[in-house]
Amino acid sequence: MDAVVTAFGLVFQPYVVVVILLSAIYGLFVGAIPGLTATMATALLVPVTFFMPPVPAVASIVTATAMAIFAGDIPSALLRMPGTPASAAYTDEAFLLTKKGQAELALGSGLVFSVLGGIFGVLVLIVAAPALAEVALKFSSFEYFWLVMLGFTCAVFIAGSDPLKGVVSLLLGLLVACVGLENPAGAPRYTLGNAELTGGIPMIPLMIGMFAVSEVLRFASTVDKPAMAIDRPFGNVFAGMWGLVKKYPLQLIRGSALGTLVGALPGAGADIASWMSYGMSKKFSKEPEKFGTGHVEGIVESGAANNSALGGAWIPALVFGIPGDSITAIVIGVLYLKGMNPGPTLFVQNPQNIYAVFIVFILAQILMLPLGWMAIKVAKQILRIPASVLMPLILLFCVVGSFAINNSMFGVIVMLVAGVLAFFMERWGFPVAPTILGVVLGTMLEEHFFSSLIKADGNFLVFFERPIAGTLGALTLLIWFAPLWRRVLRRQRVEAAA
């Protein structure tokens, strides 16, 4: 209880409250501009959070990302361009509502169900994370090894559309993680005689490159410019929302639950949660024929899902140090920088910091209602700011931010290489999320593999002997071999039919 009181004290300080408010405005702005994603917002925040104490640093990321995911709905409805990839699933639906003269319904449902979904995700986080941490305290290297493997497996086989390319992305990430001295033998790997490479590839400039610089390059290479679909002042965006809650309670709960679950799966975040929820909403709808004509039901369900995914993604990140999505991959880097090393001991040693994160999460959802409403009011002005002016300024921010982490130009070089790599990966259909997971978890994988190997004295069967490790291992192998098994079954069926 003392820890909860301390946590309230940590959050409700003028400095932290101002940071939260500024981050909220920043998140809304970034989310509302097409081409600037919530992950990019996080990556750009990191150089600034570098200079803050732990609680405001994490608070700024939590607030900015929650706001950005909602704000992505604004240009979806007005320009038919998702502000962030998490809104892409229902962009057409929202835009068609606007075309029908119901922009208020599109934007209002986006806002209200983002808040409700977000609160659902946070409540699950608050209940599940400490409970999981209790269990995780008993974990040995065997469980951690399989958890990391399961994380990789989810990112490649469940989150991605092309597992083969997902594996390549993951291997590239693991290769990046190999660089430096941090390996079981303490030998320099791929350091090329460079002193800075002995410490490994710096994580933050890498993330800034992969999530921000790549977006700037992508913007520069596309030509299309959208047109605004509304030319009148907005009415009351909250009108009829209570009616929607009463009409679609199941959709709200289903979207929020699926979003939280998908968020908690490593490698899959708000965007995948949103697509899956939209599909599910259409499948179980009583009026599936209305989908794609400007129908609000899909927005209710997937709007709730993408915000609940944010909270879900923090569960494995805080408890095991395994990121649930790209945002938490960056967050884990920040937590290490701030001495809040993720893992079950964080809940024992620093519970006040964890409770402070939970409080900020709830606060961000509550703040989203008034601030989101204000963002909608000024949306047309925000969207008039030409991206061709913003992008170069963002690039300058990336360059200086990457430099600021170690006050070294090496960070800028890493940023540029990572940005160009991510740009081409996206163009060639290779997902970036598994790469990030490989980079973040590569060292952890190697460390736990070798400790397990020494304990097992070279006998691989020991990896399956402990009950949880065995279950996780079996689950991992099951996901690996399921496609093969399905193919064999299909072939047998075809042969039988012939």
Next chain:
Amino acid sequence: MQRTDRRVGIGLALLGLTVLWSARSFPSVPGQKLGAGFLPMIVGAGLLLCALALAARSLRAAAYAGAVDAAEARREHFGSSLVIIATVVVYILFAERVGFLFIAPVCLVAIFLALRVKLSHALLWAIGGTLIVHVAFYKLLRVPLPWGVLRPLY
């Protein structure tokens, strides 16, 4: 995409072979058969296998050619992207010598012009943006941005 996949496959195969070859030279953990070369070996072998699978798949898919590639159908031009990359390279090479306050606006103007922003607006945004970033990072966050030629005056 199939042709790209094949080319990427060749690149990945070469990378995989290089990683495999390099992994041989890493020492093992004392008392263990495996060591620092184990993970690179897995990565190298994995890349090689994936490259082969990618090439095989693209060759098979080429038989069903005709589908329009989404990435190729999008309207794109890479001139501006190249200017951006070149500008960052110039910044990396010359920022220490020339100084942030000089090189940042020059780089910004180059990118603004590549993105077809009017010259007058470009100059205004470049100078304004540089000053804001300088104040935020140098003054407030105390990041030692390079002074370059202005060092004697500062």
